[in-house]
Amino acid sequence: MSRIGWCLAWLSIVxxxxxxxxxxxxxxxxxxxxxxxxxxxxxFAIAAxxxxxxxxxxxxxxxxxxxxxxxxxxxxxxxxxIARWPDDIRGTPYDHPHWHHQLRVVVGWSILRGPRFGAxxxxxxxxxxxxRDPGADPAQRAIALCWLFHITGDMHxxxxxxxxxxxxxxxxxxxxxxxxxxxxxxxxxETLHHFWDTAADRAEEEVAGADAIAAAVEADPPAxxxxxxxxxAAYRSWVKESERAAADTAYPDVMDAEARxxxxxxxxxxxxxxxxxxxxxxxxxxxGERLGDLLAAVFxxx
Numbered sequence: 639m640s641r642i643g644w645c646l647a648w649l650s651i652v653x654x655x656x657x658x659x660x661x662x663x664x665x666x667x668x669x670x671x672x673x674x675x676x677x678x679x680x681x682f683a684i685a686a687x688x689x690x691x692x693x694x695x696x697x698x699x700x701x702x703x704x705x706x707x708x709x710x711x712x713x714x715x716x717x718x719x720i721a722r723w724p725d726d727i728r729g730t731p732y733d734h735p736h737w738h739h740q741l742r743v744v745v746g747w748s749i750l751r752g753p754r755f756g757a758x759x760x761x762x763x764x765x766x767x768x769x770r771d772p773g774a775d776p777a778q779r780a781i782a783l784c785w786l787f788h789i790t791g792d793m794h795x796x797x798x799x800x801x802x803x804x805x806x807x808x809x810x811x812x813x814x815x816x817x818x819x820x821x822x823x824x825x826x827x828e829t830l831h832h833f834w835d836t837a838a839d840r841a842e843e844e845v846a847g848a849d850a851i852a853a854a855v856e857a858d859p860p861a862x863x864x865x866x867x868x869x870x871a872a873y874r875s876w877v878k879e880s881e882r883a884a885a886d887t888a889y890p891d892v893m894d895a896e897a898r899x900x901x902x903x904x905x906x907x908x909x910x911x912x913x914x915x916x917x918x919x920x921x922x923x924x925x926g927e928r929l930g931d932l933l934a935a936v937f938x939x940x
Contacts, residue, residue, distance in 0.1 A: 661835050661836050661839060662725070662848070663836075663839045663840065663844055663847040663848045663851055664791065664835070664836075664838055664839065664848075664851065664918070664922050665721040665722040665725065665788065665791045666718035666721055666722055666845070666848035667718075667838075667849075667851035667852040667855070667922050668721050668787070668790070668791040668794075668925045668926045668929060669717035669718040669719070669720055669721030669722075669787060669926070669929075670714060670717060670718050670848060670849065670926070671852050671856065671922070671925075671926025671927060671930070672721075672787075672926045672927070672930040672933060673713065673714045673717035673930075674714075674852070674856060674930075675926065675927055676930050676933060676934060677710070677714075679930070679934060680933075680934040680937075680939060682937065682938075683933050683934050683939075684713055686937040687716075687717075687720075687783065687933065687937065688716065690776065690779060690780050690783055691716065691720065691783070693776035693777050693780050694777065694780035694781065694784075695777045695780070695781070696723070696727065696732065699723070699726065703715070703719050704719070715845075717787075718845070718848055720783065720784050721784075721787040721788060721791055723784040723787075723788065724737070724738070724784055724785055724788040732781065734761065734785075736757040736758075737756075737757050737758055737760075737761035737785065738756070738788075738789070738792050738798065739756040739758055739792065739793075739798040739799075739813065740756040740757070740758035740759050740793065740798070740799060740877055741754060741755045741756050741798070741799065741801055741813055742799065742800055742801075742881055743800070743801060743802070743810065744799075744800030744881050744884045744885035744889070745800075745804070745884075745885055745889045746802045746803045747803045747804055756798075758789055758792065758793055758798070758877075759873075761785060761789055762786070762789050762793075762870065762873050763870055764782075765783075765786050766786060766936070769782045769783055769936055770936060786929075786932070787929060790876075790925050790928060790929045791922070791925045791929070793873070793876055793877050793880060794876060794921040794922065794924060794925035795834060795835065795880065795918075796834065796880045796883040796887065796888045796917070797813045797814045797830070797831050797834045797884060797888060798813065798880065799878075799880035799881045799883075800813075800881045800883075800885055800888070800889075801813040802817075802889055802896075804893075806893075806896075806898065807898070811830070811896065812831075813831055814829055814831035814888075814896070815829050815831045816829070817829060817830040817831075817896035817898070818830070818896065818898070818899060818902065818903035818904075819833055819892065819895050819896055819897070819904055819905075820903045820905050820906065821833060821911055822905075822906075822908075822911075823905060827900035827901075828903075830888075830896050833906070834888060834914065834918065837914040837915050837917070837918035838851050839851075851919065851922060852926070855919055855920075855922060855923035856923075859923055859927065860920045860923040860927070862924055869932055869936075872928070876924075876925075879924075880921070883917060883921070887913060887914070887917055888914070888917075891907065891909075891910050892904075892906065892910065
């Protein structure tokens, strides 16, 4: 590739913006799992979070969705809504498109494997610092809280940490957003990124689906090692896990199937679909449990 070609490749990766990481069900399940963990270990944090969200400048959105709920049911649903808020406000002044990902080439050409693109690392550090500052504006702290929920979920999705760059996708596959697959012979083409966003989704509507994912994960919880006391260091370890998952699971058996147009979308094997579902559930579970621990650290018992 020429020097000009490499420059174009570099710029295209910088500009890449994956659409989502997990859809609503996955993000909401992450919030539910975090709530359930805190309800047992540190209910003080739940009350502190509820009080802070009352100061949120977009509070009306939460109030509408929580109408008719009370007590623990309302608190638990609130956690689910907090986790999905940064997706709900896309295209508004609250939106930060590059806060949702931190991408690195994990398969294919090795020359650009070192750099990471996307602002998730910056966003995690920025929002953690803001949330931990009791003197900061409560409205801004409430927004920061939502982003920490969401980024924790985002960066457990393998294709928000890694993507491919090779002869078929010389400017990368934009974390699977430019690559097309079919999950079954009678299924419509979808991007590889969308497939992974929805790999754990249930057929039910959003709330019921999120509850079902959380219940399945909590019935067989994933192993979560003791976290680094430095929350930024812990976050970076989660990202490395997702990079490995993208390199070891998301891409190896899909390289030939992933096509550059929906008309040529290749068929995923049912073994791949099953493994993706299992990994997606495990990553959502790990995100929820780690989020619960993070919140307990940020909102220590009085």
